[in-house]
Amino acid sequence: MTTYKRMVLASRPKGVVSPQNFRLEEVQAPALKDGEVLIRNHYLSLDPYMRMRMEDVKSYAAPQAIGETMIGGTVGEVVESKNPKYAVGDKVQGMLGWSEMGVSDGVMLRKLDTTHVPLSAYLGSVGMPGMTAWYGLTQIMQPKEGETIVVSAASGAVGSVVGQLAKLRGCRAVGIAGGKEKCDYVVNELGFDACVDYKAGNLVDDLARATPNGIDAVFENVGGTIFDECVARMNPFGRIALCGLIAGYDGEPMALNNVRNILTMRLTMRGFIVSEHMDLWPQGLKELGTLVATGKLKFRESVAQGLESAPEAFIGMLKGKNFGKQLVKLV
Amino acid sequence: MTTYKRMVLASRPKGVVSPQNFRLEEVQAPALKDGEVLIRNHYLSLDPYMRMRMEDVKSYAAPQAIGETMIGGTVGEVVESKNPKYAVGDKVQGMLGWSEMGVSDGVMLRKLDTTHVPLSAYLGSVGMPGMTAWYGLTQIMQPKEGETIVVSAASGAVGSVVGQLAKLRGCRAVGIAGGKEKCDYVVNELGFDACVDYKAGNLVDDLARATPNGIDAVFENVGGTIFDECVARMNPFGRIALCGLIAGYDGEPMALNNVRNILTMRLTMRGFIVSEHMDLWPQGLKELGTLVATGKLKFRESVAQGLESAPEAFIGMLKGKNFGKQLVKLV
Known part of the structure; x- marks a missing residue:
């Protein structure tokens, strides 16, 4: 038995x-x-x-x-x-x-x-986290070449894919992660243009330096202060893929203080669950599998x-x- | 001279x-x-x-x-x-x-x-406020027959049109307004299905009674507590047209506390300015003008x-x- x-x-x-x-x-x-x-x-x-x-x-x-x-x-x-x-x-x-x-x-x-x-x-990268990144980026953020995208939890399973896919589409990819080691990895190994260390204590200034032309699209995994500061720097008609709010998962209050910017900048924010979009998985997994197999997605x-x-x-x-x-x- | x-x-x-x-x-x-x-x-x-x-x-x-x-x-x-x-x-x-x-x-x-x-x-109704209502309803809220829509400032120039257009499309239209006189007008003269008096002190219960099947789409003019309570009652894949945040125009803090619902209910929220969509004005004004001329839009x-x-x-x-x-x- x-x-x-x-x-x-x-x-x-x-x-x-x-x-x-x-x-x-x-x-x-x-x-x-x-x-x-x-x-x-x-x-x-x-x-x-x-x-x-x-x-x-x-x-x-x-x-x-x-x-x-x-x-x-x-x-x-x-x-x-x-x-x-x-x-x-x-x-x-x-x-x-x-x-x-x-x-x-x-x-x-x-x-x-x-x-x-x-x-x-x-x-x-070739499973649910990769598809989550792929869906949010291609279906909600819809970045155009030359635009700036920001992703929080950038060294993680989802965030790392978001930034690399955005780079492949000609965007400026900016990550947010906790600590120098993760940020170095995001820039030096994953190839993001910049990564802001939210633990360094200068989030507002560092984010401004990393996004000199503002932010056109955000992939949000965390919520809270980090999210608010991203929303504050968004350009008109920006898109927000709301994937996770990990900062609030233990029941902490979780508010979006910059909701006024959604209005004044005419932003679109959409929450999503990738398992509800199985029709797109074959297309996404094909791209992700090819990129991993050829070493282009780390x-x-x-x-x-x-x-x-x-x-x-x-x-x-x-x-x-x-x-x-x-x-x-x-x- | x-x-x-x-x-x-x-x-x-x-x-x-x-x-x-x-x-x-x-x-x-x-x-x-x-x-x-x-x-x-x-x-x-x-x-x-x-x-x-x-x-x-x-x-x-x-x-x-x-x-x-x-x-x-x-x-x-x-x-x-x-x-x-x-x-x-x-x-x-x-x-x-x-x-x-x-x-x-x-x-x-x-x-x-x-x-x-x-x-x-x-x-x-046949100008900017009417077009604001028409754009938010038809382009962002996209209500289907039988769905429940909620609009704040429902007796106003924009809100009154949102609800009436929604009724013409077969929706349950619920307004939010301040005071019995305005709420009576919204229901009895404009033909909404219900109107919640936010000054009556029972916003949560009254909104629940007015939206027994939850809320599928919101047209938001006000922001603050009223908005949060609407978001809390939204059904999966709900749409929010963010038109105004009048409760915060004097500089009061203006947060969306229920941002977590945007994620868990997979909502879409979009801010808009109707003057940026002039291409749709002829279509919208034609409908609005006809409805006013024939007495169908009060x-x-x-x-x-x-x-x-x-x-x-x-x-x-x-x-x-x-x-x-x-x-x-x-x-």
Whole structure:
């Protein structure tokens, strides 16, 4: 009998997430029914959206249930199959959660080609985070050559792709990140034109220096003061892709003080969830996969070892301790 | 020699606008050059946007200059012409400001047909306020039949048109206005489905009762608490046309506290200035003119008598003392 470990939500966080909100369980793999496959997960993706799902509030998705496996994207390998579309050994991507193994009926699985793209990248630049960047940039920000775009959390899994795609489209790409090391990486390795260190204490002046012609489009992951200062520098008809408000995920007050600029500068702000736009995934993933395979889209990963380390890695990511895409290696 | 009165900006307001910010002057009508016309203004339009122009801040338009005639839309009659396109007696609309007379080179003038539409309506439902409503509704809110739309300042020149146009498109139209008299007018005379009196002290509950299926699109004129409560009730993929933030025009802090809902409900918010979309005016004015001429679009006017009364009428309008479109009758 095969057993595996999974991490369930033990309780909802009161403010900051704590390790006590999670509980590790050992369970037995069920016998497969016709059409099902058993998958051993190699990597689990940790993403900020999970923080919102831990709350019991009205949102775009049902809250994560207490006592159930934490939701999450995974990549892994088919180890048993009663589905003719999947053979043992196939590499697949799915939403099997914080778990070493999982059963799928094959509907939400995607078969992966790891010839030119590493398996883990399908959870990052060639997966949901990459598509999030691609959708926000191409569908909402719609940057024209020569325009200035700004993205917060610029060294992260989403932000890093936003800036690199904007550069490929002839834009001035400016990142915002926390600390000199991340900012150096964003400019020197990812090729952004500038990166503002919001921890350096001169956000307003540094942002002004980095965006001498103002800002035409913003990809917002953080919210709060950083977002307000970006809105204050926007040019007429600017576009804002609102992807995340990580600064408010623990329940902190989260206001947009510069709402007046939305009016006076005739800005457009749009919130979005990339999973609602599956029709565009083939187009986006094709571009992203090609760029990664040819080395034109760079990324970095922070890899925590073993499912036991997932809560600590997740809590660290919410505080910005990760550097690049946060993963958990499960085998 | 013809003389006339005009009202100039004497000083910029510090907080609330006061009568001392204006100065009445008597000036001589200049001799016309070739191509010019002299116009006697019959009505001056008073509009909230003028408050923003009195400030010396970065905005969509240059600030109103000190010592110059206050800007403003006017309708009147040609009394002298050296322009072959305009004859003495022609009724025209222009931007001749807070002034009994004005000279135009004809470029920004529009000849008016007052057979079926009264002259003053060209400053209201068939003018800039009407077009503001039409643009925000048709281009940004894009309501579908059966959807619920909410408009603040619902008894005003813009809001009253938004709701009536929405009703004609099969929507549930809900207004927000200050006081029972205005709310009764909005429902009983304009035909909205409901109107919430924000002065009654039960904004949250009353808005919930008026919008049992949530809100699909908002036309925002006010900002502040009222706006936040609307955003809190919006359905997924809702649209917000941001037209004005009158609650913050005197420099009060003006934040959007519910910015998180923009993300979780995937809302789109867009600020706009109708004068930047002149290409759509013929289409919009045709619909609005037909509706007014056939009695299907109702409106009310508050008419102050004489240019001397303009500052007090303007200050009152900013406080919501007017009822319907605020005009000043000049002859």
